Amino acid sequence: MEYDNKKDLLQLLSGDLVPSFDSRILVVGAYEAGKTTLVSNLIGKVIPIERQSTDGIDVYFGKLLFDLKTQKLLKKTMGKTQPDIPNDDILQKLSKKIDEFEDDSVTDHSSDQDVIPIPVLDFAGQIVYHATHQTFITSHGIYLITFNGSRDALSDKEDERRITILENIRLWVSSILLYSHPGNKDYPRLILVATHKDLVCQKDIPNRRSQLLNTLSACFTDVNVKSHLMLQKLFFVNALNENDPEMEELRACISTTITENPQWGQRVPKQFLILEMLFAALVEEGKNIISFEDVKKLNTQIGVKPLSTTELELFLGVQNICGKITYIDDPKLQNYIVIDPTCLIDVLKSIVTSVPIIASLRQGRLTKSDLSNIWSSNKFSNFLKHKEYFQQLLVHYDILSEMRRYDRENGKKIYVDCYIVPCMITTQNTTTFVEKHLTSDKCVGFVFEFSASDVPDAIPCRLIASILSIWNVKSYENVDLLCYGFVAVVLDRKHNLVVKTEHTIAVYIVHKDRK
Ligand SMILES: Nc1nc2c(ncn2[C@@H]2O[C@H](COP(=O)(O)OP(=O)(O)OP(=O)(O)O)[C@@H](O)[C@H]2O)c(=O)[nH]1
Ligand SMILES: [Mg+2]
Structure with a gap:
C-alpha cells in the first residue's frame, strides 16, 4: 500500500503542475491583547471603537491581498475586488482560469491574478477555546503573538487564569511549535507584536521596547525555539492608529516572511x-x-x-x-x-454558549440528549443533520470524552448517556483529598516536565479525556473529584488514579491506606 x-x-x-501561492496569518495572544484591533488595522478595515470580545475565531479569508509583482501586501483592501468565483459553470470557468494561470510566468501576470488572497485568522483569547486552536495550527503559517506592551510582562496578569503576559506568550510559542510539527528550521515564523504603545509615555518607548526584548530573549534560549521566533525586533504599535509607521514596518516584515516560506510558489x-x-x-x-x-x-x-x-x-x-x-x-x-475550517469552532461555540442553560457543563458533563437539544436550535441545525459525524469529530479532538463502559458478564458495551467535556470544567478542588491522601506514605507518582516550554492546554485535556473514558470519577466528601486541572478516578477498591495538571503533568496512584 x-x-x-x-x-x-x-x-x-510528474504530471501537469502549477505554482501554488499559499500562506496564512494567525493572530494569537491573551484575552484583550488587541488582536482584533490589530487585524482590522492590518487589513484596512474600520478599526472597531466599541470593544467586542472575539467569540471563537474570526477568519478573514482573502481579506489581506499580496501583490505578486511588488512582493508586498496591499494596504487597503476595500474597493479591490476579490477573485470572484461564479456560481454557474463553476467548473468550466475554474479550469479555464487555471489554464491562464499556468500560461503566465510567475512574475508576469495580467492584472487580477497578480493578487493572492491571504487568510487572516483572528483567534479568541478566552481560555475555553484554546483546546480547539490546535486544529488551526499549521507549519506554513505566520503567527503574530500579540500582547499589551504597556503592561509589565513579568508580573501583570492578563488572563482569566491569572497567568502573566510572559507565561501567556510562552504557552502560545510552545503550542504552535508542538502542533505545527515543524519540518523546517525557520517555518512556522513567529512574530512578536506589542500593542498599546500610545499608553506609554513617548520618551519611555525606546526603554520599554528594549526592556521587553530583553525579557523575551532571556525567556527563549532554546535554539530550536529561537530559530522560529523573531527576537531581533519587537513591533510596538498603537493598534488603533492606522498611520502608525510601525504598522507599515510590520506589513513589510510579513510580506518578506510570506515569500521566504519554502512552500510559497511550490x-x-x-x-x-x-x-x-x-x-x-x-x-x-x-x-x-x-x-x-x-x-x-x-x-x-x-x-x-x-x-x-x-x-x-x-x-x-x-x-x-x-x-x-x-x-x-x-x-x-x-x-x-x-470544507469550512470555521465549522469546528462553531460546533464548540454551540456547546460553550449553552453553559447558562446546561449548568452541568461547568462540572464538565453533557448528556447526549442535551447535545441534541442544543443542536436543534435553528442556528446549529446543520450540525444536527450530521450529528453522528460531529459528535465523533469532537471525540476525536478530545473536546468530548466518551465514557466506554462494558458489561462484566458478557463484555458488551453499555450505553452511557453522558459525555465529559474536560475543557469546560471550571470548578476548583476544595476538598481535603490532596492533603489527606496525596501523601508520601500512600502514593507513588511521576511528574512529566516539558523541557523548554509549558504544557499546552490541549494536552491535559486529552489526558483527562482518555482517563475518564475508562474509569469512573471518584467521589470524596460528597464531591466528584473532577475539577479544573485535577481529576481522581477509581481504579479498584483500594486504588485511585490522580492527575494534576498545572505547569507540569503529575500522575499518582494512591492506595487506600498504605504505599
Ligand atoms: N490604547 C490602545 N487601545 C488598544 C490598542 N489595541 C487594542 N486596544 C483596545 O483594547 C481593547 C481590546 O482590544 P481587542 O482588539 O478587542 O482585543 P482582542 O485581543 O481581540 O480581545 P479578545 O478577542 O477578547 O481576546 C479594545 O477596547 C481596543 O480598543 C492599542 O494599541 N492602544
Ligand atoms: Mg478579538
Whole structure:
C-alpha cells in the first residue's frame, strides 16, 4: 500500500503542475491583547471603537491581498475586488482560469491574478477555546503573538487564569511549535507584536521596547525555539492608529516572511488547485461539509484528468495538514469532509454558549440528549443533520470524552448517556483529598516536565479525556473529584488514579491506606 502511494505520488508530481501561492496569518495572544484591533488595522478595515470580545475565531479569508509583482501586501483592501468565483459553470470557468494561470510566468501576470488572497485568522483569547486552536495550527503559517506592551510582562496578569503576559506568550510559542510539527528550521515564523504603545509615555518607548526584548530573549534560549521566533525586533504599535509607521514596518516584515516560506510558489498538480478552488466556491455558497462520495463525483467533473481514489485521499490529507479542511482518515470520520475550517469552532461555540442553560457543563458533563437539544436550535441545525459525524469529530479532538463502559458478564458495551467535556470544567478542588491522601506514605507518582516550554492546554485535556473514558470519577466528601486541572478516578477498591495538571503533568496512584 505504501509503495503504491509513493508510486501514485511520483506519477502525480510528474504530471501537469502549477505554482501554488499559499500562506496564512494567525493572530494569537491573551484575552484583550488587541488582536482584533490589530487585524482590522492590518487589513484596512474600520478599526472597531466599541470593544467586542472575539467569540471563537474570526477568519478573514482573502481579506489581506499580496501583490505578486511588488512582493508586498496591499494596504487597503476595500474597493479591490476579490477573485470572484461564479456560481454557474463553476467548473468550466475554474479550469479555464487555471489554464491562464499556468500560461503566465510567475512574475508576469495580467492584472487580477497578480493578487493572492491571504487568510487572516483572528483567534479568541478566552481560555475555553484554546483546546480547539490546535486544529488551526499549521507549519506554513505566520503567527503574530500579540500582547499589551504597556503592561509589565513579568508580573501583570492578563488572563482569566491569572497567568502573566510572559507565561501567556510562552504557552502560545510552545503550542504552535508542538502542533505545527515543524519540518523546517525557520517555518512556522513567529512574530512578536506589542500593542498599546500610545499608553506609554513617548520618551519611555525606546526603554520599554528594549526592556521587553530583553525579557523575551532571556525567556527563549532554546535554539530550536529561537530559530522560529523573531527576537531581533519587537513591533510596538498603537493598534488603533492606522498611520502608525510601525504598522507599515510590520506589513513589510510579513510580506518578506510570506515569500521566504519554502512552500510559497511550490508547484502542485493542477487538479489539486482546481479542487481547492471548487471547495472555496462551495463554502461561498454556504456549504460547510460534504461527503467523500460527493468529492469523488466533483473529481470526475474538473475538466482535466481526474485523480485516482488514492490520489484524492492524498490531496485531502495534504489539505487537512494545511488546516484548510478537516479530513480524518479514521473509519468513523473518513466519509465526510469539513470544507469550512470555521465549522469546528462553531460546533464548540454551540456547546460553550449553552453553559447558562446546561449548568452541568461547568462540572464538565453533557448528556447526549442535551447535545441534541442544543443542536436543534435553528442556528446549529446543520450540525444536527450530521450529528453522528460531529459528535465523533469532537471525540476525536478530545473536546468530548466518551465514557466506554462494558458489561462484566458478557463484555458488551453499555450505553452511557453522558459525555465529559474536560475543557469546560471550571470548578476548583476544595476538598481535603490532596492533603489527606496525596501523601508520601500512600502514593507513588511521576511528574512529566516539558523541557523548554509549558504544557499546552490541549494536552491535559486529552489526558483527562482518555482517563475518564475508562474509569469512573471518584467521589470524596460528597464531591466528584473532577475539577479544573485535577481529576481522581477509581481504579479498584483500594486504588485511585490522580492527575494534576498545572505547569507540569503529575500522575499518582494512591492506595487506600498504605504505599
Ligand atoms: N490604547 C490602545 N487601545 C488598544 C490598542 N489595541 C487594542 N486596544 C483596545 O483594547 C481593547 C481590546 O482590544 P481587542 O482588539 O478587542 O482585543 P482582542 O485581543 O481581540 O480581545 P479578545 O478577542 O477578547 O481576546 C479594545 O477596547 C481596543 O480598543 C492599542 O494599541 N492602544
Ligand atoms: Mg478579538
